[in-house]
Amino acid sequence: MENKLHVSLSPHIHSNNSTMRTMLDVIIALVPASVAAVILFGIPALLVIAVCVVSAVAGEALFNLAIKKEQTIGDLSAVVTGLILALNLPANIPLWQAAVGSLFAIIIVKGIFGGLGKNIVNPAIAARVFMLIAFGSMTAAVFPKGLDATSGATPLAELAQDKTLNLMDLFLGKCGGALGETCALALLIGGVYLIVRKVITWHIPVAFIGTTFLFTLALEGGNFETTLAWVLSGGLMIGAFFMATDYVTSPSTVKGKLIFGIGAGVITVLIRFFGGYPEGVSFAILLMNIVNPYIDSLTPRKLFGGKK
Amino acid sequence: MAFSLKGIHVPHRKNTADMQAARMPAPKTVTLLTTMHIGKPAKPVVNVGDTVSVGTLIAEQDGFISSPVYSSVSGTVKAIADTVISNGKTAPAITIESDGAMTPDESVAAPQINSKEDFIEAVKKSGIVGLGGAGFPTYVKFATDKKIDTLVINGAECEPYITSDSITMVENADDILLAIETADKYFNFEKIVIGIEKNKPSAIAKMKELSAKNNKIQVKVLSSVYPQGGEKVLIYHTVGRTVKVGELPADVGCIVCNSSTMANIGKYLKTGMPLVEKVVTVDGGAVKEPKNVIVAIGTPIGEVFDFCGGFNSDPEKVIYGGPMMGVAVPDLTVPVLKQTNALIAFNKKETKTAKTTACIKCGKCTNSCPFGINPAAIAKAYKNKDAEALEKLGADICMLCGCCAYVCPAKRPLVETNSLAKNMLAAERAKKKEGNA
Numbered sequence: 001m002e003n004k005l006h007v008s009l010s011p012h013i014h015s016n017n018s019t020m021r022t023m024l025d026v027i028i029a030l031v032p033a034s035v036a037a038v039i040l041f042g043i044p045a046l047l048v049i050a051v052c053v054v055s056a057v058a059g060e061a062l063f064n065l066a067i068k069k070e071q072t073i074g075d076l077s078a079v080v081t082g083l084i085l086a087l088n089l090p091a092n093i094p095l096w097q098a099a100v101g102s103l104f105a106i107i108i109v110k111g112i113f114g115g116l117g118k119n120i121v122n123p124a125i126a127a128r129v130f131m132l133i134a135f136g137s138m139t140a141a142v143f144p145k146g147l148d149a150t151s152g153a154t155p156l157a158e159l160a161q162d163k164t165l166n167l168m169d170l171f172l173g174k175c176g177g178a179l180g181e182t183c184a185l186a187l188l189i190g191g192v193y194l195i196v197r198k199v200i201t202w203h204i205p206v207a208f209i210g211t212t213f214l215f216t217l218a219l220e221g222g223n224f225e226t227t228l229a230w231v232l233s234g235g236l237m238i239g240a241f242f243m244a245t246d247y248v249t250s251p252s253t254v255k256g257k258l259i260f261g262i263g264a265g266v267i268t269v270l271i272r273f274f275g276g277y278p279e280g281v282s283f284a285i286l287l288m289n290i291v292n293p294y295i296d297s298l299t300p301r302k303l304f305g306g307k308k
Numbered sequence: 309m310a311f312s313l314k315g316i317h318v319p320h321r322k323n324t325a326d327m328q329a330a331r332m333p334a335p336k337t338v339t340l341l342t343t344m345h346i347g348k349p350a351k352p353v354v355n356v357g358d359t360v361s362v363g364t365l366i367a368e369q370d371g372f373i374s375s376p377v378y379s380s381v382s383g384t385v386k387a388i389a390d391t392v393i394s395n396g397k398t399a400p401a402i403t404i405e406s407d408g409a410m411t412p413d414e415s416v417a418a419p420q421i422n423s424k425e426d427f428i429e430a431v432k433k434s435g436i437v438g439l440g441g442a443g444f445p446t447y448v449k450f451a452t453d454k455k456i457d458t459l460v461i462n463g464a465e466c467e468p469y470i471t472s473d474s475i476t477m478v479e480n481a482d483d484i485l486l487a488i489e490t491a492d493k494y495f496n497f498e499k500i501v502i503g504i505e506k507n508k509p510s511a512i513a514k515m516k517e518l519s520a521k522n523n524k525i526q527v528k529v530l531s532s533v534y535p536q537g538g539e540k541v542l543i544y545h546t547v548g549r550t551v552k553v554g555e556l557p558a559d560v561g562c563i564v565c566n567s568s569t570m571a572n573i574g575k576y577l578k579t580g581m582p583l584v585e586k587v588v589t590v591d592g593g594a595v596k597e598p599k600n601v602i603v604a605i606g607t608p609i610g611e612v613f614d615f616c617g618g619f620n621s622d623p624e625k626v627i628y629g630g631p632m633m634g635v636a637v638p639d640l641t642v643p644v645l646k647q648t649n650a651l652i653a654f655n656k657k658e659t660k661t662a663k664t665t666a667c668i669k670c671g672k673c674t675n676s677c678p679f680g681i682n683p684a685a686i687a688k689a690y691k692n693k694d695a696e697a698l699e700k701l702g703a704d705i706c707m708l709c710g711c712c713a714y715v716c717p718a719k720r721p722l723v724e725t726n727s728l729a730k731n732m733l734a735a736e737r738a739k740k741k742e743g744n745a
Contacts, residue, residue, distance in 0.1 A: 006624050006659050007638055009724050011710035012631040012652075013318070013468065017672075017717040019665040075665055117666040117718075252671025252682070301680035303702040304313060305540060305552040 023076035056082030087180020191241035207261025338606030347373030464537030467630025483574030610640035
């Protein structure tokens with residue numbers, strides 16, 4: 001047995017946490033929203049989710065093969081990207097478009113920048129924005145089955161026309177929109193799970209949603225009910241809990257996270273009220289992703305016992 | 309103190325808590341390294357064939373930061389040979405064959421202490437070094453010109469498994485008290501604080517008895533957050549002072565000693581027997597009967613494991629000290645050192661670590677760092693050989709506690725990169741200094 005011991009540098013024990021476990025937690029946290037999507041939108045929702053996830057994983061596997069890189073699909077990050085993208089798409093999107101979007105996220109946004117951890121912007125968001133611009137079908141309102149869809153507009157569009165909406169319908173997701181963004185309840189359950197499991201901290205979601213709320217309240221002249229409708233509509237919940245909190249493209253420290261969340265909230269409201277698109281969450285996160293390296297380098301933790 | 313420093317929750321695994329230390333029989337041979345401390349190796353003063361007793365000086369202190377070595381058995385010097393030590397360098401090691409009698413050296417007698425100098429000389433002669441694991445010669449801490457007003461006794465014992473300090477606090481409280489009171493007589497401290505993590509109720513109770521006997525002594529119960537026992541962390545959490553990078557505790561008026569160090573100083577003051585034996589916690593999944601053992605310094609660690617019932621499965625990794633900062637040893641023939649407070653043997657399953665993936669920038673490393681440094685950024689700057697960035701990132705502040713590597717989901721070797729970065733920064737600074745001179 002002599003000279004057969006394993007020698008390595010300390011520490012000799014590690015937490016049970018792993019990249020794969022972290023991704024699995026995000027997937028688990030998205031289960032309520034995915035289930036809600038299938039209940040609300042039916043089989044088409046299931047198909048969109050399946051196509052996005054399968055093409056994301058297959059895209060990553062093939063890309064790794066093509067560039068002769070070690071296989072990384074086991075870390076489950078491609079599943080997360082595919083799933084989040086699917087939940088950002090309308091139920092009636094042509095499936096080939098969903099697949100193209102997924103491949104765009106995995107290969108263009110993530111792969112060619114060096115893979116996991118190296119991408120500058122969130123792959124799902126960048127793909128959503130790409131699809132919004134490339135495929136007109138993205139902006140059309142899609143309504144859950146069994147709803148009277150005569151109004152023909154998403155809640156955000158209606159709010160922009162000063163209509164009053166039923167808050168409970170918005171909370172439960174009985175309104176038009178993308179698969180996973182409508183049911184605020186399901187997203188909150190998933191978000192709380194991520195915070196409890198310490199995958200994310202509360203700072204970005206609270207700063208993002210809080211800023212959006214306060215800024216909207218000011219612009220709505222203090223109308224509490226309408227402000228709540230704005231907050232519950234569109235992609236804010238899924239964006240704040242699942243997309244703005246992406247480790248790779250958001251700051252690491254508390255200070256940085258608060259700046260990131262507040263910035264995303266301000267941009268979201270500016271686009272919603274003054275921009276050309278009805279929804280601003282994706283653009284807001286994308287813009288904050290781009291300035292993230294600066295936020296990160298400007299907000300390190302205070303060094304204990306460092307030189308003055 | 310406005311806030312607590314960050315840290316992590318590690319599993320306690322104090323399986324040997326409150327287990328009375330069992331004395332191991334005399335080993336057949338001992339190998340005493342001349343480098344069982346930080347600083348210059350001690351100089352051998354015996355020759356092969358010499359007869360020695362327990363407590364005979366076999367290697368003398370060489371230079372200011374150094375410490376003498378004494379025989380831990382009675383018997384004959386068999387060999388004096390250069391041995392490879394854990395940092396890869398070589399130093400002389402003295403091998404002594406025991407006669408089994410453990411006869412104490414005739415010269416061993418309690419020292420006469422009548423002044424501060426006497427006390428410092430006694431600590432110097434005792435061969436005692438920082439027994440928390442670092443092995444810094446203890447007398448050097450007392451031999452300072454700086455104004456000292458506080459004595460902090462480190463009973464945090466924040467590493468998993470290890471209970472040798474807490475059992476020493478329970479069993480040798482009187483020795484600790486003697487050491488404290490003798491030091492206090494000549495240093496006249498304003499404050500004496502014993503810091504203990506709250507997961508050691510018996511040690512806390514025993515040390516509180518000391519504060520009942522001497523009301524200058526305070527017991528500070530600390531949260532069980534690793535690395536509570538890190539020197540700078542302990543000073544901050546017990547007396548609220550910040551030791552800056554490059555400074556020593558003495559720069560903020562503190563002397564910090566481990567509780568076992570104090571107990572051994574007390575023992576020396578009482579008996580004059582230098583540091584020749586040690587309480588060692590033996591634990592880990594591969595060990596049949598985890599125990600606290602009183603063992604002669606220099607005993608091959610294999611024999612210590614044998615005393616604990618041997619192994620229940622082949623050990624895959626064996627560590628000097630705790631699993632967070634301990635040093636993995638190459639084989640079971642290496643000896644127990646002065647500063648060995650634990651011997652941990654891991655089985656195959658415990659040794660296995662998850663696969664390393666790319667950094668996902670989760671920020672858990674920086675957010676768990678007690679000193680607020682960013683190991684992920686340091687790793688990147690090191691890779692780019694960017695000394696300027698390392699300077700800015702405070703790479704030199706790192707104490708290699710391992711919180712970052714423990715929490716890292718991607719299992720990045722952050723202690724390794726921090727350590728390399730620290731070395732690179734130090735080398736770069738030395739180069740600059742040379743250039744300016």
